[in-house]
Amino acid sequence: MTEQSTLLSLAQRHLYPNYQQSPFILCRGQGSQIWDMDGKRYLDLCAGIAVNTLGHAHPRLVSAICEQAGQLMHVSNYFYNEPNVKLAIRLCELSGYSRAFFCNSGTEAVEMSLKLARRHFTSKKDSARFRIIAFENSFHGRTLGALAATGQAKYRDGFGPLLGVTHVPYGDAQAVRSNMAPDVAAILVEPIQGEGGIIAAPEGFLQELRRIADEHGALLIADEVQTGIGRTGLFLACGHSNVEPDIVALAKGLGGGFPIGAVLCNESLSADLPPGSHGTTFGGNALASRAALTVLDVLVEDDLIAAARVKGERLGRLLAELNLKFPKQIVASRGRGLLWAVELDPSVDVSKVLEHCKNAGLLLTRAGSHALRFSPSLTVSQSELEEGVQLLAEVLKAEALCVIC
Ligand SMILES: Cc1ncc(COP(=O)(O)O)c(C=O)c1O
Structure with a gap:
């Protein structure tokens, strides 16, 4: 038993079970990357559901919180x-x-x-x-x-x-x-x-x-x-x-x-x-x-709002290309700035896609009944967005895994 698996079994015993939580425990983050207790790295393109505006452990935010807590x-x-x-x-x-x-x-x-x-x-x-x-x-x-x-x-x-x-x-x-x-x-x-x-x-x-x-x-x-x-x-x-x-x-x-x-x-x-x-x-x-x-x-x-426009346009283009590559699995992509959805075909099991993304080291969330949501931090880099779309492409390639039987 690793420390993570021990804590997971205790989580299942003691936390009120109103959430369907993933079977790992996140313990450290940096920018748009996050690690679980077993040391596995994930690319975090959900940012706590559009919350971590500056990514994880932004030095300015960390030192402001520490300073204020002491004051x-x-x-x-x-x-x-x-x-x-x-x-x-x-x-x-x-x-x-x-x-x-x-x-x-x-x-x-x-x-x-x-x-x-x-x-x-x-x-x-x-x-x-x-x-x-x-x-x-x-x-x-x-x-x-x-x-x-x-x-x-x-x-x-x-x-x-x-x-x-x-x-x-x-x-x-x-x-x-x-x-x-x-x-x-x-x-x-x-x-x-x-x-x-x-x-x-x-x-x-x-x-x-x-x-x-x-x-x-x-x-x-x-x-x-x-x-x-x-x-x-x-x-x-x-x-x-x-x-x-x-x-x-x-x-x-x-x-x-x-x-x-x-x-x-x-x-x-x-x-x-x-x-x-x-x-x-x-x-x-x-x-x-x-x-x-x-x-x-x-x-x-850091002019992050203008950056969200530029990065969002790039993400939109990447998702449109992904849609062209996977016309059977993806119905459409839509969004603005750094809030995007990839609408999947009704034959694709969204939960399975999300699960395979996690296995591949990519964190996304669901929005609506059949869409994957990208809501990364506003500090995410272009290369992290590219990596995320590439990881999703690899998951979709394994289409058989994701189609509802
Ligand atoms: C548009 C909108 N309003 C309200 C809420 C509720 O916010 P909270 O979960 O912080 O209570 C959410 C959360 O997802 C939201 O997306």
């Missing part, structure tokens, strides 16, 4: 802390919003966004506005509010009743219009559906949602938990459509691996959640804020 970690939100104020300033500069609220995860950022929208109307004595319009195939998180907004049965089943949200087909502005009524507080949308399979909003759709929300006096909320922090080649993916939502939910890449989420809005919403109406013990603590501040500093200083 001040947590004081509660009864008090200001220095990194948190600086982070709010930085986030507002980068996004163009004027207010930032901090929490600990994507689901909490969505939850806060929904509460802010409802509370905006009740504070205007318009308590009839509570309903949210959201989209089929969306993912917004797993707390009961965020789950109610999530438009996929596989996440919702068994947790009902989940109330207050109307789901309409993604991309169908007419369906949104016909579901608008005086009780709608907000439209909630992902500019690119991430968990749903890296499905981009059709051309003009986000602009149309902005118009519909304005015409009906409702708010527009963008869930940029997966797409934000430069991943798609702009700080916010809504920027590709020149749309400014009223509220933006962020998390994942913000802390580069340190848990932190944020909600951005402007002055018009800043009085709607007064002291006592919403909060969280850990949100925006000094350590998490210092980590996020460092991620944003490096993002700017």
